[in-house]
Amino acid sequence: MxxxxxxxxxxxxxxxxxxxxxxxxxxxxxxxxxxxxxxxxxxxxxxxxxxxxxxxxxxxxxxxxxxxxxxxxxxxxVQLVFQNPYASLDPRMTIGASVAEALPRMPGPQRRDEAARYLDLVDVDPAYLTRTPDTLSGGQRQRVALARALAARPRxxxxxxxxxxxxxxxxxxxxxxxxxxxxxxxxxxxxxxxxxxxxxxxxxxxxxxxxxxxxxxxxxxxxxxxxxxxxxxxxxxxxxxxxxxxxxxxxxx
Incomplete structure (x- = not known):
């Protein structure tokens, strides 16, 4: 199949x-x-x-x-990572919140830890959790978009x-x-x-x-x-x- x-x-x-x-x-x-x-x-x-x-x-x-x-x-x-890293993330949200949004329901501290784990998975420093997209480079934004997609655990x-x-x-x-x-x-x-x-x-x-x-x-x-x-x-x-x-x-x- x-x-x-x-x-x-x-x-x-x-x-x-x-x-x-x-x-x-x-x-x-x-x-x-x-x-x-x-x-x-x-x-x-x-x-x-x-x-x-x-x-x-x-x-x-x-x-x-x-x-x-x-x-x-x-x-x-099915999850999609878009072409333009500058348009795919909500500029009003921290990158931690963007990644956590895709996670299953869980207590707040656990969500933060999971978001940090996914950032680390794509080689973004988990210390960036509280940053907004405008402080990141294009490569970093695309990595965050990838982390968000993976956090949804797609097939x-x-x-x-x-x-x-x-x-x-x-x-x-x-x-x-x-x-x-x-x-x-x-x-x-x-x-x-x-x-x-x-x-x-x-x-x-x-x-x-x-x-x-x-x-x-x-x-x-x-x-x-x-x-x-x-x-x-x-x-x-x-x-x-x-x-x-x-x-x-x-x-x-």
Whole structure:
């Protein structure tokens, strides 16, 4: 059974079809990369899976159960980490409160301790619990957003271009952190990106979107070694001549 199963998913905005009958599966403990150019529908797909975009057709299952029904019962087995770390955190809340908000009900002191534990898990100093987002760097904010998502104990994590707004010097550290956490916690992940170099580093499988349609999918090694669709070949040709994950330390991140 797949942790995430998307069957014939369609998302429409008026007459425009943003996602057109897309089907994919993400096995427990695995990472599927969703790639495509601007406007291909990849971010809309991720938002639909987590319930933030209107579903016009198809179904979304998490461990075999309907995702919408799970949300109606108060369960949130799918969590999304947004692209922009400067917009994803409430500027009026401390980062400790933001992380604690995702935790199950528990006494106040225990919630604080758990929030501190999740910050430590993503390599943010727990002493920052009382800070507000405006005092953090972009890399730190993205780590806090990741901590908040993990605090909800998701079965599936959706990461939507989570390093594209960060400096190159910070991207590698955040990607390495994400890879380590995914392997340790074993959650399934849908990793959305336009960068095949990053997808190659993180993902077990690749799904390629073009104009809202799934045009190619398969094991990452096979898709990258022998791409069958022109969109995939174009994305491969655009990989810069640098390592998939930049080296160096994450300064002030």
């Amino acid at each position: 797949s942790a995430l199963q998307v069957d014939e998913l369609t998302v429409r905005y008026g007459r425009m079809t943003a996602v057109d009958r897309v089907s994919l599966q993400v096995a427990p403990g695995s990472v599927t990369g969703v790639v495509g150019g601007s406007g291909s529908g990849k971010s809309t797909l991720g938002r639909a899976v987590v319930g933030l975009a209107p579903v016009s057709g198809g179904r979304i299952l998490v461990d075999g159960a309907d995702a919408k029904s799970l949300r109606h019962r108060g369960a949130h087995p 599936v994590l959706i990461a939507d271009e989570i390093t594209s707004a960060l400096d190159v010097s910070v991207q590698g550290a955040v990607l390495n952190l994400l890879r380590r956490l995914q392997r340790e916690a074993g959650f399934a992940m849908l990793f959305i990106s336009h960068d095949l170099a990053v997808v190659r580093y993180l993902c077990d499988r690749i799904a390629v979107l073009d104009e809202g349609r799934l045009v190619e999918s398969g094991p990452a090694d096979e898709v990258l070694r022998d791409p069958q669709h022109e969109t995939t070949r174009t994305l491969l040709a655009s990989i810069p001549a640098r390592p998939a994950v930049p080296g160096g330390q994450e300064a002030a991140a």
